[in-house]
Structure formats: structure tokens, C-alpha cells
Amino acid sequence: MIRAKAIFCGNRESLSKLAGVQISEPFLSLNSLVASRGLSSLNNPISLKILPKKIYRVMGKNGAGKTTLLRIVAGLKSPLKGTVQGEGHFCFIGHQDCQNFDLTVIETLDIWSQFYGGGSQTAIDVFALESLLNHPIYQLSQGQKQRLALARLFCGAFNFWILDEPFSNLDGVWIEKIEQLFLDYTRKGGSIIFSEHEQTARLFDPESIVLENPS
Amino acid sequence: MMRSLLKRDILLLTVRGTEGFTIILLYLMGVFLLRFHDYTPQNSVAHLLFLLFFILSQSLGTILRDDYRYGFLDMIQVNQDGFLPFLWSKILVWWGFAGGSLSLISAGFLLSQGAEIFYSFLVLMLSSFVIILVTLMISCLVLGSRSFKGGIFILSMPIYVPLFLFTLWALDPSGPACSRQIFLGGLGMILFYTPLCLTLSNKALREALDYK
Amino acid sequence: MLPIARPRYFMKVSKTLFKGGIVLMILGMTLGYGAVWFLPEDSVQGSVFKILYVHVPAAWFAMALYATLALTSFFYLIWKHLISFFVAEACAWVGTILTLICLITGMLWGKPTWGTWWVWDARLTSVLILFFLYVGYLVLIRSFDHWGQAAHSGSLLAIVGAVNLPIIKWSVDWWHTLHQPASVTKLSAPSLAFEFLWPLFLCALGWLGYVILCVCWITWTRMRQHQILVRR
Numbered sequence: 001m002i003r004a005k006a007i008f009c010g011n012r013e014s015l016s017k018l019a020g021v022q023i024s025e026p027f028l029s030l031n032s033l034v035a036s037r038g039l040s041s042l043n044n045p046i047s048l049k050i051l052p053k054k055i056y057r058v059m060g061k062n063g064a065g066k067t068t069l070l071r072i073v074a075g076l077k078s079p080l081k082g083t084v085q086g087e088g089h090f091c092f093i094g095h096q097d098c099q100n101f102d103l104t105v106i107e108t109l110d111i112w113s114q115f116y117g118g119g120s121q122t123a124i125d126v127f128a129l130e131s132l133l134n135h136p137i138y139q140l141s142q143g144q145k146q147r148l149a150l151a152r153l154f155c156g157a158f159n160f161w162i163l164d165e166p167f168s169n170l171d172g173v174w175i176e177k178i179e180q181l182f183l184d185y186t187r188k189g190g191s192i193i194f195s196e197h198e199q200t201a202r203l204f205d206p207e208s209i210v211l212e213n214p215s
Numbered sequence: 216m217m218r219s220l221l222k223r224d225i226l227l228l229t230v231r232g233t234e235g236f237t238i239i240l241l242y243l244m245g246v247f248l249l250r251f252h253d254y255t256p257q258n259s260v261a262h263l264l265f266l267l268f269f270i271l272s273q274s275l276g277t278i279l280r281d282d283y284r285y286g287f288l289d290m291i292q293v294n295q296d297g298f299l300p301f302l303w304s305k306i307l308v309w310w311g312f313a314g315g316s317l318s319l320i321s322a323g324f325l326l327s328q329g330a331e332i333f334y335s336f337l338v339l340m341l342s343s344f345v346i347i348l349v350t351l352m353i354s355c356l357v358l359g360s361r362s363f364k365g366g367i368f369i370l371s372m373p374i375y376v377p378l379f380l381f382t383l384w385a386l387d388p389s390g391p392a393c394s395r396q397i398f399l400g401g402l403g404m405i406l407f408y409t410p411l412c413l414t415l416s417n418k419a420l421r422e423a424l425d426y427k
Numbered sequence: 428m429l430p431i432a433r434p435r436y437f438m439k440v441s442k443t444l445f446k447g448g449i450v451l452m453i454l455g456m457t458l459g460y461g462a463v464w465f466l467p468e469d470s471v472q473g474s475v476f477k478i479l480y481v482h483v484p485a486a487w488f489a490m491a492l493y494a495t496l497a498l499t500s501f502f503y504l505i506w507k508h509l510i511s512f513f514v515a516e517a518c519a520w521v522g523t524i525l526t527l528i529c530l531i532t533g534m535l536w537g538k539p540t541w542g543t544w545w546v547w548d549a550r551l552t553s554v555l556i557l558f559f560l561y562v563g564y565l566v567l568i569r570s571f572d573h574w575g576q577a578a579h580s581g582s583l584l585a586i587v588g589a590v591n592l593p594i595i596k597w598s599v600d601w602w603h604t605l606h607q608p609a610s611v612t613k614l615s616a617p618s619l620a621f622e623f624l625w626p627l628f629l630c631a632l633g634w635l636g637y638v639i640l641c642v643c644w645i646t647w648t649r650m651r652q653h654q655i656l657v658r659r
Contacts, residue, residue, distance in 0.1 A: 071427075074289075074293050075292070075293060076292055076424050076425070077424070077427075089294070090293055090294070091293075091294075092289060092290070092293045094286055097285065097286065099285060100227060100231075100285055100287070102227065102232055103223075103226060103227070110219075111219045111222060112219075114218055114219035114222070115216055115220070115290075116294070117216070136231075352587070356567065356580045356583055357567065357570065357580070359571065359576060360567075360571045360572075360576075361570050361572070363570055366563070366566050369559060369562065369563050369566065370563040370566070370567060372556075372559055372563075373556045373557075373559050373560045373563065373588060373591060373592075373595065374587060374588070376556055376591070376595045376598070376599070377591070377594050377598045380598050380599065380602045381598070383602075384602065407594075411587065411590065415583050415587060418583065419580060419583055422576065422579045422580070423576070426573050426576040
């Protein structure tokens, strides 16, 4: 378990290409973050350097502040103290799926790919959504919705994935496939930070950040 | 990117959702009651405008709630600089569909009062544009609050008053109004409301996401 | 940040204001309303016109409190200091009550004098709109769970209203000069002779004391709720 890490130093420029670029500077650096949201709060300051080609896992019980931390990393929430430095093209997939219940799957995918400038075919192939394309989203099961939410990762080129509990609602087959996807992505040069309840053995070896529950 | 936002809003408003048609239906019912119930012709324009403002602002009050709840605003915040394209897409789609249809219905009603239909239609399109701007701003301000269904009209009513008076004056069937004054007045309305509503909506959206 | 924003300094200042407010209220109200009691009756309206001495100060302070509300909301947006927000909320509460008093006394005055409870006049309409602005602000403030969000949204709404209020007044005036009401009614207050004017100022001072009292007390209550230092 690795906790508080080094301080950020030096300048960094924003990165735009993934494959074939030797990246040595960190993507993002979090310095002494303290934050709160509702009942959960990050009381112990967290400092972290996020480097390319690495996977980070945020762990903690319910209410420990995992979602808050991920939202701060994504830039959606400003911390009470501390700074987040760095930039990049992120994809943030939180608890809400960005899926409007009335639209069909193919319409949602088209909207996402037009928004991010990628194509929807990769997403459909990788997540096996062919059979679901013309169904409205309220007809999908939770697992299918989770797959669709993760499909957004393939609708554009991102430097960095921020995922809030990506393995929830998925069965064993899909969990393995997604772990493999994580590995492929980091080999190409991206980084991933995701959150989880408890420690599970995974195909990859992530660096863990453990959040203590304030008691 | 703007195309995706526009496409999403158009789909949600017309084909996949029921809000657009509910607005039109409610308004038609209101106009029918106004036309065939006993009323004094002097007040009919004021009543019509009040009905228009009320129905549009009540129905549009939850314009952003789904986007907030399902994380679409998060997506925009992470990957885009500011909310302006998102806001403009909403405004244009709602103005085109809801504003356009309600203005047509109202212009038809006013035709029976002896007004010129094209001219009334233009004035009403202007006022529906401003109503949508203001309602969007109020929706941004109440994002993240506990359910706020009835209060949107109370909150936005004071902000409409200049618009209401201007439209009433422009549509007054008895007094002849100089068209140049009306044009200038309309321009003034747009120049006043647009920057105010857009800046405040932007600010309010960012804060609302901060507390999510 | 202004020095007044610091809690201890604010408590010192507001305690002095509170004591001054008590004195002002007692003196102003007793002297002012005592003088009103002894004023002669008006030839046309009888004793009813004395309701003016409640109606006019209420109207003045309703407007002044809205200006204070807008100003403190603006300070909150710039410096994010919570006490500005509490003062704003206190002004909103007191302002609502005063606007309501103004409207009700206006109606009570209007019925015997002009024969009608209400008419869509410039001044009356704009006071009604002010009432809705206050009520809307309070409803918005109370509907959020987190005080930071309530303060931010409320401040934005207050600023929109503040920008809009002069325009409402101007446009409603302009509207009613264009369209004269059908019946000729003397709706503006007649210019008062001096002997009627000085009790008005005394009453206004009394009301000022009362307003300061209420605003301080409500601000302290809020500060206590948020556990910012309040020692009575």
C-alpha cells in the first residue's frame, strides 16, 4: 500500500498523443487534498503523482470519500485545501452513466462519439453491444448499462481514465475482459485511476490508495 | 460537438420525450378556455401572455434536472471549457420547438382579435426566447436543491416584468405602436437578458456540480 | 476581506448597533406615534390618513433592505464570507415582513379613501414585485441542503433582482404614463405640510431602530446555528 507520495515539481505540458510517445513526466499531481461532501470527507491530506502507463486503485469503505477524490481528480469539485496540477484529456465515468433513459443505445453511442470525435464502432465491438443497439436504455439490465457506460471510454482518444467503481454489476467474464482492456490501454501509454470497495486480485497490479473512514 | 448536443436535445424533446407535446397541449387547452369563456376583450392579450409565460416557465423548470442527475453535465464540465455550447443548444432547440409552436398558437388567437399575424408572431417569438433564457437561468440556480416544482414561476416572475410589459405594449390591439420603437425595445430586451442569463447560468452550473 | 467580516469585530459592531437600535426604536416610536396621536384630522380623509405613518416608513425600509440584500450578496460572491450571507438572509426576512405591512396598510388605506382594495398602478405593482422577489429569495435559500450552495444561488438571484428592480420601476412607470388608468385617482402621497412631516421622520427613526434590532438578532441566530462565535 502506498500512501502519501512526493511533491510536485517543475513544469509540465499537456499531452495529446497516446501511442509511441515516451512519456516521463507525470500526468497529474495532487497535493495535500482535503475535501468534504455531505457525510463523507477526506480528512487526511492526500498527495499523489499520477504517472503514465500506471494503474491506481482508490479503496475504502462506503463513505470514505472515494467518489469525492475521483471527482476532484476529474476537476468537477474543488478541494477545501490543496491543489491539483496538470492537464490532459480525461474520461470520467462516475456513478451516473450519462445515459438518458429514453434514448436508444445506438443514439447514445452516436451522441458520445460525435461529442468526443471518435467512432462508435470500436465501442460496439469491444463491449458486444450489437444485439442491444436499438433498445431504449430503460430496457437494459444493470450489467448492460454498466457495459454501455464503459463503452464511452472508446468513443474518443483519452490520456487518462477516471472510473468510479467500474466493476460493479458485472459478471466474472466481463470483469476479466475489462481487466485485459485496462492492461492494453496502459501499454499504449494511458493511465487509469479507479475506485473499489475491497481488495480483489486483478490481472494487473495497481498502486493502491487507501482512504480511512473518518470515525 | 455542437451537433451532438443539438441532436440529443432535439431527440429528447420531440421523439423520445413527452415534455414538448405536453406543453403544446396544455397551452392549447388554456387558449381554448380563454377564447370561449366569458372574458373582456381588453384583458385578453394580457391573459394570453400571462398564460404563455406561466406554461413555458412551469414546463421548462426541470429542463436541466435529467442532465444533472444522469451525469451529462459532469461530462461537459470535464471535457469542455464552460457550458456555453450546451446552454445555447438547449435554448435554440427549446425556442425553435416550444417557443415556435406556442407563438403560432398565440398569433392565431390574436388574429381573432384583429391583429396582424406575422407581426404578432415575431413579437411572441422574441418574448418566448427571453422566457426560455430566464427559465434556463432559474433552472441552473435551483439545480441540486430539493424538489422545486411549484416555485419556478414565483422565482422567475419578477425577472419577466419588463418583458411582459414590453410585449403587452407591442401587441396592444387598440393603440398603434411605432414599429421602430418596438424594434429598438426588442433589441434592448435581448441585449439585456442574454448576457445576464448566460453568465449567471454558467456560474451557477459550475457551483452546482461542485456540491453534487 | 473587510474587517467587519471577521466574527469578533462583527460581534463588537453589531452589539453596539443593537443597543443603539433599542434606544432609537423606543424613542422614535414613542415620540413619533405619540405625536401622530395628537395630530388633527384631515379634512377629506378623516383619521384614516394616519395609517400613512406606518405605511411610508415600511415602504422606505423595504426598498433600503433590498439594496442591503443585494450589496451583501455581492460581498458574499466576491469574498465568500459567510457573515455577509447571514446578514443578507436577515434582511430578506425583515424585508418580507415590511413589504407585507406596506401592502396591507396600503390596502387598508385605499379602501376607505379611494373605494378599492387594489389597482394595477406603477407604485403598487412594483411593491408587489418586490414582495415576490423577497419571497423567491427566501424559498430558494431554504431549499438547499448545503449552506454554501444556498448562499451562492441566493446571491446570484439577489443580484439578478437588484439589476432588474430599477428596470421594473422604470418600465412600470413608463407603462402607466402611456396608459392612464380609467378612473382618475390621486395615488401619490400629497405633499405634506411640515407639521405632518416631522412625526414621519420620528416614526422612520423608530422603524430604523426596529430593523437594526431584527437584522442583528437574525444574523446572530444564524451564526449560532453554524457555530460561529456568538456570546451574548
